[in-house]
Amino acid sequence: MQEQLISDTSQAFRSVFHSEPERIFLAPGRINIIGEHVDYSDGFVLPAAIDKYICFAVKKTVDSDICTFYAKDFNDSFSFKVNEKQVPVAQMWVNYVLGVFNAVQESGKSIGGLQIAFGSTIPMGSGLSSSAALECGFAYILNELFNLGFNKKELAVIGQKAEHTFVGVKCGIMDQFSSVFGKEHQVIMLDCNSLDHQYFEANVDGYSFVLFDSCVKHTHLTSGYNDRRRDVDNGKKVLWERFPDVQKFRDFSFEMLDEVRSEIGEISYKRCMYLLKEIKRVEEAAKALSEGNAEYLGKLLNETHSGLSTEFEVSCNELDFMVEETRKENGVLGARMMGGGFGGCSINLIKNENVEDVIAAVAARYKAAFDIEMKVYRVKISDGINEYTRNEILI
Structure with a gap:
């Protein structure tokens, strides 16, 4: 399924942008094993990243100040200028990425032009945090391609901030943290206030x-x-x-x-x-x-x-x-x-x-x-x- 997603997303990039993607990124959804409604009460949660992903096919555009997204699953596109201030728009999926860009912009960092196609195997509206994968995936891409110097915690906070400011959902940090910090075969015990965390092996053989x-x-x-x-x-x-x-x-x-x-x-x-x-x-x-x-x-x-x-x-x-x-x-x-x-x-x-x-x-x-x-x-x-x-x- 992962290979098919990469293939389909790469093909979507070729069809829309008439060139090859330069880099491919995968941002996972998450489950929460246990710990519901405790994130705002000094509690711990026990999430893990899962093998359902948003795949991003990406290419930097030389001498361009335009970032263009193509959402394969919606057959929908959106472009914005990276040297301009952005505001929320009517297309809901767009606000997740604009919110990330806004948080990066407010931090004083600058980025260049990009072409991005993305597709997903995370079921929408199922509670598996496709929104956090979209936010943090884009933040991770910007960090990598433009050497912005954010650490993992900062990337998770940028994703959360995007949801607060541009989407209008006052979510906790668990979803974004899981997408960024997930490890194969391990769960994360996370203190949602301090962001202190430790990993535990997920030993459920059989x-x-x-x-x-x-x-x-x-x-x-x-x-x-x-x-x-x-x-x-x-x-x-x-x-x-x-x-x-x-x-x-x-x-x-x-x-x-x-x-x-x-x-x-x-x-x-x-x-x-x-x-x-x-x-x-x-x-x-x-x-x-x-x-x-x-x-x-x-x-x-x-x-x-x-x-x-x-x-x-x-x-x-x-x-x-x-x-x-x-x-x-x-x-x-x-x-x-x-x-x-x-x-x-x-x-x-x-x-x-x-x-x-x-x-x-x-x-x-x-x-x-x-x-x-x-x-x-x-x-x-x-x-x-x-x-x-x-x-x-x-x-």
């Missing part, structure tokens, strides 16, 4: 991570997210008033939370309880992965889904059904919803020999219950953004 896409996205994601933030902030405020010496939210104990339960109310109590438990689950999951304890990792995934569904209340009927039916099948160690909630994908840890049977059984029951064709994405943990050398480009 098992695979398989994603089931519910193909639904309920409209209350944004409003629900904001409501949860408010519920959590209410709990945090009272906790810090009662225990001012605690430095980070993750350092509050369950006993401390119990002490303020009546004051913050049941809803804030449930939200904060989920977060404190989830932060601990991330640390335990990293240890389970590194020790090859797939059974315990599966148990943690199940606990996370239960917490997201009943304590944080960001699941939905379709996801709950899909996860519940998946867990009934032989060879399934764990299943949970992945991402912000109210739709999207589940991530499932399944014994290799049972994968086909589980897919068939769950897809059939999901179709019968909701009349929706479930999509399936098989993923492997892969390297972050990287370049393919010229002799590897497929003609």
